[in-house]
Amino acid sequence: DAKTTQPPSMDCAEGRAANLPCNHSTISGNEYVYWYRQIHSQGPQYIIHGLKNNETNEMASLIITEDRKSSTLILPHATLRDTAVYYCIVPDSWGKLQFGAGTQVVVTP
Amino acid sequence: GAVVSQHPSRVICKSGTSVKIECRSLDFQATTMFWYRQFPKQSLMLMATSNEGSKATYEQGVEKDKFLINHASLTLSTLTVTSAHPEDSSFYICSARIGPTVYQETQYFGPGTRLLVL
Numbered sequence: 001d002a003k004t005t006q007p008p009s010m011d012c013a014e015g016r017a018a019n020l021p022c023n024h025s026t027i028s029g030n031e032y033v034y035w036y037r038q039i040h041s042q043g044p045q046y047i048i049h050g051l052k053n054n055e056t057n058e059m060a061s062l063i064i065t066e067d068r069k070s071s072t073l074i075l076p077h078a079t080l081r082d083t084a085v086y087y088c089i090v091p092d093s094w095g096k097l098q099f100g101a102g103t104q105v106v107v108t109p
Numbered sequence: 110g111a112v113v114s115q116h117p118s119r120v121i122c123k124s125g126t127s128v129k130i131e132c133r134s135l136d137f138q139a140t141t142m143f144w145y146r147q148f149p150k151q152s153l154m155l156m157a158t159s160n161e162g163s164k165a166t167y168e169q170g171v172e173k174d175k176f177l178i179n180h181a182s183l184t185l186s187t188l189t190v191t192s193a194h195p196e197d198s199s200f201y202i203c204s205a206r207i208g209p210t211v212y213q214e215t216q217y218f219g220p221g222t223r224l225l226v227l
Contacts, residue, residue: 034215036218038153041200041221041223042220042221043113043115043202043204043218043219043220043221044153044202044204044218045218046215046216046217046218049215087152094158095141095206095214096143096155096158097143097155097204097216098155099145099152099153099154099155100152101152102152
């Protein structure tokens with residue numbers, strides 16, 4: 001089962017793009033990368049997921065390297081409401097999500 | 110996105126009593142639901158996986174007789190904390206997955222239930 005590594009924290013200025021990196025060097029060919037975020041005292045919120053190609057939705061963009069060993073979540077215009085813990089997860093062989101420590105993102109005015 | 114609800118949102122109970130938490134998928138049918146627990150300043154920890162109509166599968170170290178899970182329909186799973194003690198106080202979160210395809214079926218999470226055992 002692929003493990004992921006994320007920086008523990010990062011700050012971002014309001015209105016600027018936030019680029020959140022994630023390493024998943026042991027990912028296998030058919031495993032997806034999922035991103036969730038958890039705002040304080042709430043349940044996690046699904047953001048985006050991808051396999052090989054870059055993905056974009058109304059919340060964010062996901063850039064996956066060609067070798068699939070790392071990815072970057074991009075919040076194009078961060079707002080104060082984007083302050084949260086962001087989790088990059090590769091589901092295990094049973095499709096379960098094992099949450100790591102994630103990246104605490106603080107968006108400042 | 111798909112909506113998952115939990116009830117109650119918070120509950121306070123006395124030590125030794127049992128507490129039932131409901132998890133519902135509101136606009137989709139969930140073949141699989143998951144239960145997590147989160148202690149303060151920690152990440153989510155998966156407790157168990159439940160599939161509709163079958164017994165739940167518990168993660169290592171989770172007492173199945175203490176945390177009873179029932180997934181009686183495609184839209185409802187319940188977690189009962191039996192004989193609750195103060196150390197069971199935590200934030201309990203459920204999630205639901207639409208399909209059985211493990212690699213690409215997104216899980217949607219409920220808002221969580223905060224349990225305080227006195």
